[in-house]
Amino acid sequence: MIQEQIGLLPVIRAERFVLRPLRLSDVGLIAFYTSDKRVAEATRVIPHPLPDGATEAYVTRCLTDGCGEDIWVMDGSEQGLDEVLGIVSLTPMDRSQSEIVYWVAPAFWNTGLASEAVNAIVAANPHQARTLFAEVFQDNPGSARVLTNSGFEYLGDAETFCVARNSMVPTWTYVRKMS
Secondary structure, three states: OEEEEEOOEEEEEOOOOEEEEOOHHHHHHHHHHHOOHHHHOOOOOOOOOOOOOHHHHHHHHHOOOOOOOEEEEEEOHHHOOOOOOEEEEEEEEOOOEEEEEEEEOHHHOOOOHHHHHHHHHHHHOOOOOOEEEEEEEOOOHHHHHHHHHOOOEEEEEEEEEEOOOOEEEEEEEEEEEOO
């Protein structure tokens, strides 16, 4: 459910947190979590080791117009959790389609937060997309369960380059048709 609008992105309420737009004050916790090799190796673009200034550059880039993706922070501070639990982003594609990408801080793995975040984005559908796509590394079946539990269907196998692993990684691609 969309709660309010901050800037161009809506704040989306989930049960245990809100998805809110990124802000400069998030740099410290994002840097802390993304410097964890396990987080970096579960994403396409986070390098490991995390270079000095990389998080500041990422947040600054994402706060400018024309960033190319919409980014929400999973903020649990209203429920006594961390101000940054993870990140969810949507990248618009052609023909009313978007790609969803997410990561959760390791301290919150296996708690259902990723499923809650993906479900909240799907319910709000802030891009008014007709179709959502996602991909997960094949060695991360938990992330695949997040997608299938959120109504995504397996589409096929592919591979993508992972910066932290410095190699191509096999992926599963998922799709969710929106009503």
